[in-house]
Amino acid sequence: MxxxxxxxxxxxxxxxxxxxxxxxxxxxxxxxxxxxxxxxxxxxxxxxxxxxxxxxxxxxxxxxxxxxxxxxxxxxxxxxxxxxxxxxxxxxxxxxxxxxxxxxxxxxxxxxxxxxxxxxxxxxxxxxxxxxxxxxxxxxxxxxxxxxxxxxxxxxxxxxxxxxxxxxxxxxxxxxxxxxxxxxxxxxxxxxxxxxxxxxxxxxDGIGLGLLIVWVGSLQILLDKGKDADWFASGFIVTMAIVALIGFIVFLIWEFGEEHPxxxxxxxxxxxxxxxxxxxxxxxxxxxxxxxxxxxxxxxxxxxxxxxxxxxxxxxxxxxxxxxxxxxxxxxxxxxxxxxxxxxxxxxxxxxxxxxxxxxxxxxxxxxxxxxxxxxxxxxxxxxxxxxxxxxxxxxxxxxxxxxxxxxxxxxxxxxxxxxxxxxxxATLHQSRLAEASSIYDPSLQHAMNTLQAGGLNEQQSLGALAHTLAGQAYLMSALxxxxxxxxxxxxxxxxxxxxxxxxxxxxxxxxx
Structure with a gap:
């Protein structure tokens, strides 16, 4: 026992x-x-x-x-x-x-x-x-x-x-x-x-540990930094992906053959x-x-x-x-x-x-x-x-x-x-579609512009406010x-x-x- x-x-x-x-x-x-x-x-x-x-x-x-x-x-x-x-x-x-x-x-x-x-x-x-x-x-x-x-x-x-x-x-x-x-x-x-x-x-298993550090570390950096670096448009992220993939494959091969993995x-x-x-x-x-x-x-x-x-x-x-x-x-x-x-x-x-x-x-x-x-x-x-x-x-x-x-x-x-x-x-996709469906000559958009300008905004500020509202709607649709x-x-x-x-x-x- x-x-x-x-x-x-x-x-x-x-x-x-x-x-x-x-x-x-x-x-x-x-x-x-x-x-x-x-x-x-x-x-x-x-x-x-x-x-x-x-x-x-x-x-x-x-x-x-x-x-x-x-x-x-x-x-x-x-x-x-x-x-x-x-x-x-x-x-x-x-x-x-x-x-x-x-x-x-x-x-x-x-x-x-x-x-x-x-x-x-x-x-x-x-x-x-x-x-x-x-x-x-x-x-x-x-x-x-x-x-x-x-x-x-x-x-x-x-x-x-x-x-x-x-x-x-x-x-x-x-x-x-x-x-x-x-x-x-x-x-x-x-x-x-x-x-x-x-x-x-x-x-x-020193070699297994070293391989684990390499591929897991590369993968975590890829996942955490990928969005900020625009993913695979970045050479750094591509390098991390290659290192993670090769390291993972080699790690699997080594671990399957190791007596004490x-x-x-x-x-x-x-x-x-x-x-x-x-x-x-x-x-x-x-x-x-x-x-x-x-x-x-x-x-x-x-x-x-x-x-x-x-x-x-x-x-x-x-x-x-x-x-x-x-x-x-x-x-x-x-x-x-x-x-x-x-x-x-x-x-x-x-x-x-x-x-x-x-x-x-x-x-x-x-x-x-x-x-x-x-x-x-x-x-x-x-x-x-x-x-x-x-x-x-x-x-x-x-x-x-x-x-x-x-x-x-x-x-x-x-x-x-x-x-x-x-x-x-x-959100970018939804925003482009919403923009295509809108027009500065649309009566409802004109009414919104007039309301904003009546509230004290100039034309440029009113357009900015409407653009922000459009972006907010696009991000909402994306979340849904x-x-x-x-x-x-x-x-x-x-x-x-x-x-x-x-x-x-x-x-x-x-x-x-």
Missing amino acids: SEAAASPAPQVGARGLVATALALGTFMQVLDTTIANVSIPTIAGNLGVSSDQGTWVITSFAVANGISVPLTGWLMQRFGVVRVFVMSVLMFTLASFLCGAAWSLPSLIAFRVLQGAVSGPMIPGSQALLITLFPPHKKGTALAVWSMTTLVAPICGPILGGFISDNYSWPWIFYINVPVGLFCAFICWQGLKHRETPTRKLPV IIDLSLFKGRNFALGTVVLCLGYAVFFGAVVLQPLWMQTWLGYNATWAGFVAAPSGVVAVLLSPFVGKYIGKFDARLFATASFVFFGVSYFMRAGYTADAGFWTYVMPLLVQGIAMSMFFVSMLAILLDGLPDSQIPAASGLSNFLRITAGSFATSIVTTTWDRR DIFWFAGWLSLAVIGMVWFTRRPKGAVHAVAAD
């Missing part, structure tokens, strides 16, 4: 405290992927650089985190799940403090690289530890707690980032991690140090893991693309600030928090594929409702579809994790968690780039196109869910053989 399996489970109250700390660790790491986004103009201005240069604050974190997440399985087998998770939290806390104390853009980027690199094990580690913390009949509850924080954090990030930037100085978007991180590390170590998993002295690709031999991971990535990509698009549209064209755009999305997080415990309670009693299907149906309904938005709608009109999304969020992660982790040996769950999370994060990066680029290009596509894609993915095998029940605890 393994050490983890032999150790007695913590009492209910202690277990709840440890579960809360683990959830906070997840929340803190996911939050940091989005909290800086809305603060880039403030950070750039304070450090005396352009906003374009400031985006490296986001890119540097994403690249380092994307490289470190797949290493989770190897690290946890080598040093133990509890040690790796707690050390990751402590290093993340230190890196957060250094980010807040940064004195220049290069120093901030260096500390963000450190922050992203050390945070890789936090999400899969918290997931694995939550599963092992609860008895078998409570595994669904554990996954519900984990999924709740993972989905709510991206929504809270822009709200907190906007509020802190508007009311305090930008370093506090990093300093707020310090007390949370110290609390999380202390409680988790005290509650779980006696449940450490056994370790194995595995050799380091840095990433266990044999996991994809299992039908549920392979299909479940694909569905997880598609669903999360659509969700994250919408999370990025809606506040961007509202801040750019509707006059919402970052805080109020975040408040529109906040109720969906509240709904997810309220419903997740009920989903976790019943996920082991029913077919998890039913919950996955329901989540995609509610996602689809939410996107279709958003496809009916108008520019002059009220606050609650924008909120209602996101309340429906909250229902979907409460079921999405817990059902997909129950499917993709089903049937895996206990010793493979940390590696499976790390790999699936890496692919999910990468899918989110793809979605962000694709959605923002498509939004701009579809994307929401329609997201709705149909959500429904289409349901078919893939039913190609997976029905999970046998609750996810097994993480323990060594």
Whole structure:
């Protein structure tokens, strides 16, 4: 019997405290992927650089985190799940403090690289530890707690980032991690140090690690900088794409022939893991693309600030928090594929409702579809994790968690780039069509011009105001196109869910053989 399996489970109250700390660790790491986004103009201005240069604050974190997440399985087998998770939290806390104390853009980027690199094990580690913390009949509850924080954090990030930037100085978007991180590390170590998993002295796949750094780093830079550089019209982006593609192919060839690979690709031999991971990535990509698009549209064209755009999305997080415990309670009693299907149906309904938005709608009109999304969020992660982790040996769950999370994060990066680029290009198309259908001699346009001039604008200013209105309408139409596509894609993915095998029940605890 393994050490983890032999150790007695913590009492209910202690277990709840440890579960809360683990959830906070997840929340803190996911939050940091989005909290800086809305603060880039403030950070750039304070450090005396352009906003374009400031985006490296986001890119540097994403690249380092994307490289470190797949290493989770190897690290946890080598040093133990509890040690790796707690050390990751402590290093993340230190890196957060250094980010807040940064004195220049290069120093901030260096500390963000450190922050992203050390945070890789936090999400899969918290997931694995939550599963092992609860008895078998409570595994669904554990996954519900984990999924709740993972989905709510991206929504809270822009709200907190906007509020802190508007009311305090930008370093506090990093300093707020310090007390949370110290609390999380202390409680988790005290509650779980006696449940450490056994370790194995595995050799380091140095060539595999080097290839991973090359292709993942190139891919993340391509995705983060592609839109600003006009994609493949830029020689730099073309070079990144070639390096990423060749590096990925060579990496696959090497890993399949390596006795101790840095990433266990044999996991994809299992039908549920392979299909479940694909569905997880598609669903999360659509969700994250919408999370990025809606506040961007509202801040750019509707006059919402970052805080109020975040408040529109906040109720969906509240709904997810309220419903997740009920989903976790019943996920082991029913077919998890039913919950996955329901989540995609509610996602689809939410996107279709958003496809009916108008520019002059009220606050609650924008909120209602996101309340429906909250229902979907409460079921999405817990059902997909129950499917993709089903049937895996206990010793493979940390590696499976790390790999699936890496692919999910990468899918989110793809979605962000694709959605923002498509939004701009579809808006240009709609704007040209609207312009072709308009004429300066159109009576309605003449009436609008006269009204504006009567209000004190000259002819040039009136034309500018009408052009802005036309552009706003074009971006609205483009956003609606994307929401329609997201709705149909959500429904289409349901078919893939039913190609997976029905999970046998609750996810097994993480323990060594």
